[in-house]
Amino acid sequence: MNPATAGGHAPEGIIVGESSPRNVVPHRFRHLLGIEPLPAEQILFLLDQSKPFQGIQKNPLKKLGTLRGKSVALAFFEPSTRTRISFATAAARLGADTMNLQAESSSLKKGESLLDTAHTLDAMKPDCIVMRHTSSGAADFVARHLEVPVINAGDGTHEHPSQALLDALTIRDRIDRIDGLNVTILGDIQHSRVARSNIHLLGKFGCHFTLCGPAMWLPHELEHIGPPGCTIRRTARIEEALEGADVVIVLRVQQERMNEPALPMGEYILMYQLTEERLRRARPGALVLHPGPMIRGLEIDPAVADGPQSCVLDQVTNGVAVRMMLLYLLMGTPTDAVPGAEPMADNK
């Protein structure tokens, strides 16, 4: 049975995919707060489950009725355009309604606590809360207090699990595997939730990471945050970092962070901008990913951003598929009935 055409609940919360035997593994979490606690086979299951939803993106008619009558609360306490629209599109294509809370117009501005806001949202009986927040651990905090499934759409400088899933899906589509790759991440690693989630995800498949950026954004502790079996090295020299890379993930340089710690923008461009010339040090055909929003001419040369190695637009398309998959799994199945199911929050 294809989940995209199932139109209802799969038996016992187990979604049987096309043919792969590992698709019989049910997902064992109620919330998706981070990649770190997920076992590798759960991640493969999620990637496999995304496939049919990728197919739907190519259909002329993209809307399903699978989650008709269900509603998703999009609680974006931190301004976001791309991720919010991606989740909203995913919900719409599944037939679910969305309730929107945005930082600019929210009661948080009036001094309401996150917990009170979360309880208020919960009282409107959504079937899932997708939240983004500036505080690391905020999604974890809300999940501890609510029964409704919570999807972390980015918490501070901690995790951004749906981004890592869509990145992995994009890589797997292009080069057929995600294990044992040489992955180079460029930018402000210390403050990047995208970097953390990618390290947790690809690290579970034995990838070798090279983290590169200005030294003060590269604390040595980063070498130890990955899962067992992955290697993480740091270098402040971009030429060295790109040597032999299969995948290059370019992070957005957050200009609001340029003052803390201080680094003039020109210095960054001089030392760390991904140019065509520098990219030639990577493996031929190495993939270039960027979580967006991308600032051309700062962290990335426009020629690279628009070049054949760039996966930026695939990432956006896959983002909708991954988010449809997540909403489908967390809202469309009675996960409580899965034998041995443990809420992910307990693993933290």
Add this chain to the structure above:
Amino acid sequence: MLWINKGRVVDPASGTDSPLDVLIDGERIAAVGPFAEISHAVANRGGKCDTLDASGLIVAPGFIDLHCHLREPGGEGSETIETGTRAAARGGFTAVCPMPNTRPVNDNASVTRSIVERSANASTRVWPIGACSMGSKGESLAEIAAMKNAGIVAVSDDGRPVATAKLMRQVMDYCGSLDLPVIDHCEDASLAAGAVMREGQTSVRLGLRGMPAEAESICVVRDGVLAGLTGARLHIAHLSAKGSLEFVRGAKKRGYRVTCEVTPHHFTLIDEDVVYDSNFKMNPPLGSREDREELLGGLADGSVDAIATDHAPHEPASKAVEFDKAPFGITGFETAFSLSLEQLFHTGRVKLMRLVELFTTGPARVLGMERCIAVGQLADLTLFSTEHAWTFHAAESASKSRNTPFDGRTFKGAPMATILGGRVTYRR
């Protein structure tokens, strides 16, 4: 009269550790001696006497807490002198030293007098600590001499460090002349700015802003050097980092008048225990595994002078927020001694006499006081068991607040009775 019989008196001041009875008349100790001697003394005084059976218990001088926050005046929603000292008595304390960061700040004699007056019926003695600077703002000296006349036992700008080396030097010079210890919350404000936990692998993994251990040590070194310059008595509050303790050891060797305290949470927990639970958020933050080892070593070898709670109550709503937005601090009165037994005594790291010292003569010496069990002394006594099994439930705490990481923890050993000036303030 109150006759404490069949107990084992452990008194670090005299080195006593023997089965002795204690007879209290009014608020003072009337006799200390073997059972036969005390029965004779009781008979001589007419034979009418209450007794407190202390069999199996240790009878120690009353515990002193050098560092706590009672929140009165101004923060009565989270604690009052009445509820805070009741919790302290349950923890075996007979004297507590509240920090001056109340609203208003205890930076002048009228606030000090008000705290002393409100403490008249408290469950422990309340020895206030005055601010170093007006409003603890780090700009100009507070009215330290007037506060001393009104009852402060030390000065501190706790909650924050004494802002500049220049001000610290002035405070030390002035307090040296008044014979008051200067207590500093050591933290380099620029290194610690915005941090919510200790910098390390856990902070990097959780994406929480960390302060390096050096934020504390840099300030300890500054203060220690100034203590050498001025000859003043410096006491380092809630010392948490290995490098800080190493410096304190060196300063003591050089003959500087430097003392330090360590909290039970810093020698029990580490940064790895932080998982976005604001009950694990305090300042200084929990340190590394190596820091904790070093603190345990210092508690054993004598380089740490006292165990202090840094009892910091907060209303539940203020802690039930995002980790980085929660206030620093946890409660500590009722778990301090049992945690110390757990980490120090039952592990064999520390002998009973030394453990009692860390709660009694150790903190007393920091304040320039004496603490002993002897005829004529105030009958401030703590009776404790090293074996009594119990579970701490935050909901049953006498404190108004519940912000503790130790809710539900099971302990072996506890304070069993607390006596303040001959009056029983707590009986388990």
